[in-house]
Amino acid sequence: MVEVVGLDELMKEHNFFDGFGKEALELMAGCARNETFRAGEYIFKSNSDATHFYIVRHGNVSVELPVPGRGRITLQTVGEHETLGWSWLLPPFRWWADAKAISLVRAISLDAVCLREKMEDDHELGYRLMQRFVPVLAERLHATTVQLLDLYGLPGRA
Secondary structure (H helix, E strand, C coil): CCCCCCHHHHHHCCHHHCCCCHHHHHHHHCCEEEEEECCCCEEECCCCECCEEEEEEECCEEEEEEECCCEEEEEEEECCCCEECCHHHCCCCECCCEEEECCCEEEEEEEHHHHHHHHHHCHHHHHHHHHHHHHHHHHHHHHHHHHHHHHHCCCCCC
16 A cells, blocks of 8 residues: 655655744745656756756755856756755845756755745744745855866966
């Protein structure tokens, strides 16, 4: 017999949601769905609407940026137990990079409009989610900076 597990239970297993109570998890699970992406499939493309964020449950995702004259560069690889996407939080709610599945990816996606409405209605939930996303933003900024330094080099480096 197959055991059916609710999305709130799957979310509870992810460290991003540590400390969220049952009520908050159920509230957020109302915005969630399971998704699968095949290797090579784009999860999102730069400059498109940022409609979701993702909790990667299985597989790896390449966060890429097209660089004129240099092709595509990988800024970061996001794997199991990590979050993918933060552009849904900030206007104009557009992706700034591409995300491509490197392998089969299973993820929970959370609808951005639904979640922003819940955050507006429940400021405690909104505050706690923002506390979780600020470190993600800082990590992604750092990873991007490191990649750009590697790509363009430091002044005086041969």
